[in-house]
Amino acid sequence: MKNTIKVERAKLNITQAELADRVNVSRQTINSIEIGKFVPSTVLALKIANVFDTTVDDIFALEADDWR
DSSP: OEEOHHHHHHHHTOOHHHHHHHHTSOHHHHHHHHTTSOOOOHHHHHHHHHHTTSOHHHHEEOOGGGGO
16 A cells, blocks of 8 residues: 655654654554555544655555555
């Protein structure tokens, strides 16, 4: 699953650690999501979208391999 978290963080000028603090996870979790190694839970995806004042669909998108 691809995401635009890094872009959204840049718009707000916040670090991975700051985002992690806002959604109550570790910085490593945010890093893993950004690089596509970890798929967040629905609750976490909603929290991230809320920080960026947008929708989950605007941040996360399925890729062809996700359908397998």
